[in-house]
Amino acid sequence: MTAFSWELQKALFSAITAADIGASLYDEPRPGAPKPYLSFGPFDGQDDGAECLDAIEATQQIDIWSGATDGFREAKVLAGALRRAIHEQDIAISGARIVDLRIESERFLMDPDGQTKHGVVMVRALMDGV
Template sequence: MTASNELQALIYGRLVADPGVHAICADRIYDAPSKDAPFPYVSFGPSDVVEDDAECITGRTETIQLDCWSRTSGKFKEVKSLADAVKKALHKYDGALTVNALVQMRVLGIRFFKDPDNITTHGVVTVEAMIEEN
């Protein structure tokens, strides 16, 4: 399994199992949500990888965007609660990967905005993970 896929699986598992996230969106964590996915939910967005090798270690820093979605008449309360729950579940999480090694994971920031339809609110949680590749 690639380091990126393994990291995504780890994040998915953590979010599905987290009581704070579950209280808001149950198990609605999607790689690619359908057009009729019920709100609120979290979806995986773009990611990027920067090589971060050291002597005798092949490493990478991967940044992943997690998108939190709500549709409560343009109000931000639900999406902010969901994004904060995602941050709490992932920031400094020290879970284990099976093939590679997670050195550190942290949430770099959260942004909130209203989508053009004026009823959907969107929270973007930026997660950074340092990984030693096997």
């Protein structure tokens, strides 16, 4: 499943960066990276349990980081652009087929530093042939 999680991340990275949503996307942002930016968060994958199908249901977290001083507007605008870039889009992945790709949830919160706005976007992918 590890190789599969990397292939999904690469496919999402390509789709998001091609959409030019107005922020950089990092696997691991460097310290002091200029905001706003997006980063890949935790990944969770599990066999879907079907006997007749070799499939995985995966959840990939994508974090939005904003330093805007006008509330959560910037983070929410970026979440909307992210949704347009990948929600229910036909995105190719090496070694498998994405059957269903969707933004499952969005959450916005203030970071503990009291200044950084943090958006948490959960992407769900159902893939077969893995």
